[in-house]
Amino acid sequence: MNFEDYYNTFFTRVYNYARYRSSGPQEAEDLTSCIFEKLYQRFEEYNPQKATLEVWTFMLAGSAAADYFRRKKIRRFFSLSTEQEAEIPSGETAAGALEQAEAEQQLHHALLKLTDKEREIVNLHFYQRLKQREIAAATGMTPSNVGVILHRSAKKLKQFLENGI
Secondary structure (H helix, E strand, O other): OOHHHHHHHHHHHHHHHHHHHOOOHHHHHHHHHHHHHHHHHHHHHOOOOOOOHHHHHHHHHHHHHHHHHHHHOOOOOOOOOOOOOOOOOOOOOHHHHHHHHHHHHHHHHHHHOOOHHHHHHHHHHHHOOOOHHHHHHHHOOOHHHHHHHHHHHHHHHHHHHHOOO
């Protein structure tokens, strides 16, 4: 696979990862550029025997994001799409769309109460759809530790949402 095919395959997922780590769409675009710059520089180093392309991508994406925020001397939490306009699918009522938007906003606030590490693991598992062993490879943790963090984070989120934050 050449870098152009790789870029086209992973762009949306890397952008979504950057979006969840950033404060808004503009910063997400900047972060995505930084991530792909690092991926391009290291593309020839990829070894399929060490990790899948997906795991390698998000391992470097996490490293590039940390570098990006360190350089800017800021620390941002990833945000859900609370700033994006919600499209109402056909057949869905405006009231249903409003309820969904409110639920997403509550989830966003609950996610902000998690630690940085918990948010990162939740993002990789639920939004990037990585398996626990892939997250472990990307973060240097054990798969069982990833599972424990996911379980505890889910319990915390449930508690935050039930208590109305």
